[in-house]
Amino acid sequence: MRLNELRDRPGARKAPKRVGRGIGSGLGKTAGRGTKGQKARSGGAKRTFEGGQMPIHRRLPKRGFKNPFKAVYAELNLDRLQQAIDKGRIDPTKPIDGPTLVAAGVVRRLYDGVRLLGRGELRQPVTIEVAGASARAIAQVEAAGGRVILPAAAAGGAE
DSSP states (O other), X not given: OXXXXXXXXXXXXXXXXXXXXXXXGSSOTTTTSOXXXXXXXXXXXXXXXXTTSOOHHHHSOOOSOOOTTOOOBEEEEHHHHHHHHHTTSXXXXXXXXXXXXXXXXXXXXXXXXXXXXXXXXXXXXXXXXXSEEOHHHHHHHHHTTOEEEOXXXXXXXXX
């Protein structure tokens, strides 16, 4: 068998319905769209259109404020970190940082950095470099003999 002889199995591909191709086709004239009106036309209706009535998203009051500059962190709990170390995805003897965590599949993406949280416990001493950490997480890492490296601004040296 050669590459040019490869074919789909019979019935694997079904031809699409050809609408509006004469009355003999069964889908001629109105092409299965019924008769007249906005929904029979091409383009259909807008999803939020309410027939000329003021749409609900414009009738309801707007509330609050969403800060477009708010920092979003990838959260990492200590139990997930320990699990990755146990499975051999992370080497605890080397410093652990954001790209290392992404490569190991522990966090999906970095966003504005990784924030270490204190759920679970750590059994190995590790050096971990993160954008932020809870007080409990820092205490637990240090209790296991490791250390948490934070950026200068988060550590209090904002001069």
